[in-house]
Amino acid sequence: MSLVKTSARIFQPPRSAMQSGRANTHEWVLVFTPPGRPRLDPLTGWIGSGETTKQLRLVFPTREAAMAYAKAQGIAYEVEEPARARPIKPKVYADNFRTNRPDNWTH
Template identity: 55%
Template structure:
């Protein structure tokens, strides 16, 4: 039985806006460890569920989908957003 992780997508380091950070994502826990390929040296495994990522508008929609499929799941709460308010003049103190 697969185990799924449900989490809210974090903002990319190269991203200044909040595009698609309100979406929730479902990924599967890895079933086996990755090992280096002898020919190329790339890390890989025979687990194809690692390639599956499903997007949902809310966490409840992702939970409902997991329960409908009979999968166990873990919900990782979204981190609290904190704003660091400062003015331009604070750079010169």
């Protein structure tokens, strides 16, 4: 299959729910969108297709690099802007035992 007929999505992946920091969230990812609906295999009943581009996940250091790759390969693409990151407020364990806490101790 020719890559000219396919389209792609370029985005910056969000951090994992298991992460508290911003590690591994600075790269940009290009994934191919499926060209059609998956089909039902009559023998096994499983859903699948012969399309292998949905298995690809290309990682780029910048959005511009991902866009340049898509343009060079003739791939139609759509860029999704990342959500604004909230600032991380540092927490200090000693603040739990301050005498002038703004809220009551909950234990």
